[in-house]
Amino acid sequence: MAFTLKINGTPHEVDVDGDIALLWVLRDVLGMTGTKFGCGQSLCGACTVHLDGQPVRSCQTPVDSVGESAITTIEAIGQSPQGAAVQKAWLDLEVVQCGYCQSGQIMSATALLRDTPKPTDGDIDAAMSGNVCRCGTYQRIRAAIKHAAGV
Amino acid sequence: MDGLILREQIADEAAVSRRTFLQGTGLLLGFVLTGARTQSVFAAPASQVLDNEVTGTFAPNGFIRINPAGAVILVMPMIEMGQGVYTSLSMLLAEELEVGLDQIQLQHAPPNHALYVNSIIGIQNTGGSASVRAFWTPLRQAGAVGRNLLIAAAAKRWSVDPATCRAKDGVVFNASGSKQLSYGELAEAAAKLPVPDAAKVKLKDLKDFTLIGTRAKRVDSAIKVDGRALYGIDARLPGMRVAAVAISPVLGGKAKTVDEKAARAVKGVRQVVNIGEVVAVVADHTGAAKKGLEAAVITWDDGPNGKVSNADIVKHLEEESKRPGVVARNDGDAQNALAAAAQRVDAIYQVPFLAHAAMEPMNCTVHLRKERCDIWVGTQAPTITQSQVAELTGLPMDAIKIHNHLIGGGFGRRLEADGTILAVKIAKHVDGPLKVIWSREEDIQHDMYRPYYLDRMSAGLDATGKPVAWTHRIAGSSVMARYYPPYVKDGLDPDAVEAAAEPPYALPNIHVDYVQVEPPGVRTSWWRGVGPTHNVFVVESFIDELAHAARQDPVAYRKGLLGHNPRALAVLSLAAEKAGWGSSLPARHGRGVSVQFAYGSYTSQVAEVEVAADGSVKVKRIVCAIDCGMYVNPDTIEAQVQGGTLFGLTAALHGSITFKDGRVEQSNFHDYLPMRIDEVPVVETHLIKNAEAPGGIGEAPTAIVSAAVTNAIFAATGKRVRSLPVDTASLRSSS
Ligand code: FES
Numbered sequence: 001m002a003f004t005l006k007i008n009g010t011p012h013e014v015d016v017d018g019d020i021a022l023l024w025v026l027r028d029v030l031g032m033t034g035t036k037f038g039c040g041q042s043l044c045g046a047c048t049v050h051l052d053g054q055p056v057r058s059c060q061t062p063v064d065s066v067g068e069s070a071i072t073t074i075e076a077i078g079q080s081p082q083g084a085a086v087q088k089a090w091l092d093l094e095v096v097q098c099g100y101c102q103s104g105q106i107m108s109a110t111a112l113l114r115d116t117p118k119p120t121d122g123d124i125d126a127a128m129s130g131n132v133c134r135c136g137t138y139q140r141i142r143a144a145i146k147h148a149a150g151v
Numbered sequence: 152m153d154g155l156i157l158r159e160q161i162a163d164e165a166a167v168s169r170r171t172f173l174q175g176t177g178l179l180l181g182f183v184l185t186g187a188r189t190q191s192v193f194a195a196p197a198s199q200v201l202d203n204e205v206t207g208t209f210a211p212n213g214f215i216r217i218n219p220a221g222a223v224i225l226v227m228p229m230i231e232m233g234q235g236v237y238t239s240l241s242m243l244l245a246e247e248l249e250v251g252l253d254q255i256q257l258q259h260a261p262p263n264h265a266l267y268v269n270s271i272i273g274i275q276n277t278g279g280s281a282s283v284r285a286f287w288t289p290l291r292q293a294g295a296v297g298r299n300l301l302i303a304a305a306a307k308r309w310s311v312d313p314a315t316c317r318a319k320d321g322v323v324f325n326a327s328g329s330k331q332l333s334y335g336e337l338a339e340a341a342a343k344l345p346v347p348d349a350a351k352v353k354l355k356d357l358k359d360f361t362l363i364g365t366r367a368k369r370v371d372s373a374i375k376v377d378g379r380a381l382y383g384i385d386a387r388l389p390g391m392r393v394a395a396v397a398i399s400p401v402l403g404g405k406a407k408t409v410d411e412k413a414a415r416a417v418k419g420v421r422q423v424v425n426i427g428e429v430v431a432v433v434a435d436h437t438g439a440a441k442k443g444l445e446a447a448v449i450t451w452d453d454g455p456n457g458k459v460s461n462a463d464i465v466k467h468l469e470e471e472s473k474r475p476g477v478v479a480r481n482d483g484d485a486q487n488a489l490a491a492a493a494q495r496v497d498a499i500y501q502v503p504f505l506a507h508a509a510m511e512p513m514n515c516t517v518h519l520r521k522e523r524c525d526i527w528v529g530t531q532a533p534t535i536t537q538s539q540v541a542e543l544t545g546l547p548m549d550a551i552k553i554h555n556h557l558i559g560g561g562f563g564r565r566l567e568a569d570g571t572i573l574a575v576k577i578a579k580h581v582d583g584p585l586k587v588i589w590s591r592e593e594d595i596q597h598d599m600y601r602p603y604y605l606d607r608m609s610a611g612l613d614a615t616g617k618p619v620a621w622t623h624r625i626a627g628s629s630v631m632a633r634y635y636p637p638y639v640k641d642g643l644d645p646d647a648v649e650a651a652a653e654p655p656y657a658l659p660n661i662h663v664d665y666v667q668v669e670p671p672g673v674r675t676s677w678w679r680g681v682g683p684t685h686n687v688f689v690v691e692s693f694i695d696e697l698a699h700a701a702r703q704d705p706v707a708y709r710k711g712l713l714g715h716n717p718r719a720l721a722v723l724s725l726a727a728e729k730a731g732w733g734s735s736l737p738a739r740h741g742r743g744v745s746v747q748f749a750y751g752s753y754t755s756q757v758a759e760v761e762v763a764a765d766g767s768v769k770v771k772r773i774v775c776a777i778d779c780g781m782y783v784n785p786d787t788i789e790a791q792v793q794g795g796t797l798f799g800l801t802a803a804l805h806g807s808i809t810f811k812d813g814r815v816e817q818s819n820f821h822d823y824l825p826m827r828i829d830e831v832p833v834v835e836t837h838l839i840k841n842a843e844a845p846g847g848i849g850e851a852p853t854a855i856v857s858a859a860v861t862n863a864i865f866a867a868t869g870k871r872v873r874s875l876p877v878d879t880a881s882l883r884s885s886s
């Protein structure tokens with residue numbers, strides 16, 4: 001089936017079954033490999049993208065459920081003020097290690113700051129506990145979110 | 152067509168599509184900006200990690216490539232998997248080459264034992280916390296050779312004595328500074344000069360370092376915050392297909408029935424490959440491949456391992472551990488001293504099988520042709536991978552091209568070539584390039600696991616509580632015996648006994664032996680440390696038991712046994728002091744300590760825990776003191792202490808792989824639990840500075856943390872944890 005997806009502001013035509021996960025459409029069909037595959041079961045957050053600004057797990061988002069929603073991926077998150085602030089904070093505080101989880105971490109952190117510009121530790125726990133980092137960068141993720149938020 | 156050319160095309164295409172995205176987002180942003188927002192957007196620094204191999208006009212050794220037009224390219228002999236090695240190895244080279252870290256680009260080394268062997272491991276492997284240790288001198292020498300040649304070329308051009316010239320930030324200056332030539336301008340001339348003997352070039356004094364020892368910024372961060380970083384799983388080639396795989400759930404089993412027709416009926420599925428041990432569904436994209444694999448409803452013939460269970464494995468280990476093993480250490484007469492001791496303490500410790508569960512699931516892209524085989528993968532062992540693929544395909548070594556990639560977490564998993572071998576076996580049946588992706592379930596259930604170990608401990612104390620006898624028997628799998636048999640001398644696996652054969656303490660009568668027991672139907676391998684990750688837990692828990700038996704404070708007791716070992720004493724004292732050891736804590740709170748010498752570094756940790764009435768454990772704080780000798784980048788060390796500690800802590804609290812009916816019982820992050828941000832403690836790092844030889848850092852914090860935590864649990868509850876992961880049910884308060 002053909003779908004037109006609005007990704008980072010640009011329409012993309014894809015022809016796949018409607019139940020194919022958005023993750024594979026992004027990564028394999030469209031070649032946007034910044035969004036990562038980690039678990040396929042909404043357990044790790046590596047595949048997080050924004051649908052109309054809300055963070056969703058693209059591994060469990062069938063492409064036919066996206067409809068008219070605007071999709072934003074890590075490749076374009078720096079175009080929003082919160083995304084740019086998060087990316088800069090990530091660099092300032094040297095958050096990344098292997099980096100594989102960080103696309104998802106940054107997408108979740110950006111959504112958090114958009115809704116909650118001055119997050120508490122509890123807000124950070126709630127927004128970020130769906131994102132796994134096996135390298136253990138959590139301490140710096142927390143600090144970088146606060147740094148980006150100026151708290 | 153040449154694989155490298157293909158790769159460049161891909162890079163070009165990626166660049167084009169990236170530009171397309173940015174233009175696209177520009178449109179979106181333009182729309183948004185007509186609203187209220189005016190903040191500037193993030194300007195991403197250029198990528199410093201090259202996706203393609205580049206040659207150099209000036210290439211005096213395996214590590215430096217300088218072209219007239221371009222940047223200074225440094226070839227990284229060890230692979231980056233998060234540990235910061237691209238930054239630290241670059242710093243070693245750049246310090247002597249006299250270039251700024253912002254002036255360099257990096258490329259992954261191809262397999263080449265002669266050029267890139269890790270001298271500590273003896274293979275071109277990234278592992279064993281050995282990268283900085285092995286390359287501390289060779290990379291500084293390589294940089295100095297490059298600098299000397301570039302200076303010599305400039306001096307020749309200016310007809311002056313090279314000794315009057317100096318280099319800085321990629322430029323050579325004459326004595327007065329009136330003349331200067333960039334490294335690019337000198338590349339051609341420098342390439343014509345005879346290369347000096349690296350061992351004879353003069354290196355900087357430690358006090359003259361301007362880069363080594365600083366908190367220089369990571370060179371791989373920029374591409375990891377905006378999706379540009381390319382991992383093996385991101386490889387894309389023209390005409391590439393993707394395969395989803397189902398590997399026999401039991402080791403040695405075979406697919407019995409496969410509904411190929413149903414699989415092929417799925418839109419986008421091209422082919423089903425059934426080679427018995429694995430069924431692969433090949434499709435246009437991963438989504439179709441997975442859907443096809445589900446439709447294929449495979450039944451399996453379990454083969455000989457269909458009855459393997461954890462209970463049997465452990466029972467067998469218990470039996471085998473009763474017989475004497477290969478002696479790793481024998482000082483004095485431990486048996487007699489034990490018999491004569493005033494007090495005797497015995498204990499059995501056990502640690503489970505552990506998976507790696509790196510965030511990037513196993514994957515490998517293969518293009519197998521008649522005359523060559525190209526492999527795109529992130530590997531910690533490129534030469535091993537190359538030779539195993541050569542063996543499998545019958546192609547000569549130089550026809551096997553390994554295109555290494557950034558790794559999304561290695562932890563030892565990518566020291567094994569099994570994923571690549573499996574992909575090549577499948578690719579034999581497929582025309583054109585093929586990417587094989589494992590699901591998370593396959594990744595966890597077909598891992599090669601950190602072995603299960605069972606340890607028998609006995610000690611004798613004299614009337615003052617001092618240990619006068621110490622015996623330690625280790626029983627479990629030998630990874631080394633399979634992976635690198637030459638390192639096993641007379642049956643002794645040096646890794647399996649590391650940190651057990653040489654505990655840091657004064658132990659006059661000590662006997663340590665090792666019984667190799669291989670579990671049937673289970674593949675074991677490297678992890679973020681193997682020997683020390685279990686031995687330190689055992690030794691540091693047991694020494695805590697002895698302190699308790701001697702009615703002494705755990706820190707004071709250890710200090711009393713470290714008089715001969717000033718570096719171990721220093722880290723212990725520092726950790727204890729920074730943690731506020733001895734200050735009072737509320738009920739069911741406790742502090743625990745551990746000390747280790749492993750991977751060439753001295754480490755001590757103090758953990759503070761709270762154990763709730765229901766037995767659940769909250770680790771509140773971890774203080775780590777570390778002496779890893781001369782170091783390259785303290786920021787990287789802090790990051791490794793944080794990450795390495797959490798890796799070990801995750802295992803201590805949650806990690807266990809178990810077998811039933813030959814199958815792994817865990818499958819994804821819901822039952823092989825990673826720690827998450829709401830659960831982790833703050834980790835504090837205190838680094839000791841000295842001029843000792845560099846020590847390793849990647850695995851040390853992983854090995855040390857479990858004992859600090861379980862000793863803290865003992866302090867909080869009086870319950871001794873002798874097997875991992877921590878069984879919280881056993882810690883419930885009785886009231
Ligand atoms: S891959 Fe989607 S949540 Fe893990």
Ligand code: FES
Pocket residue numbers: 096097098099100101102132133134135136137233510559560
């Ligand atoms: S940085 Fe490696 S998994 Fe998070």
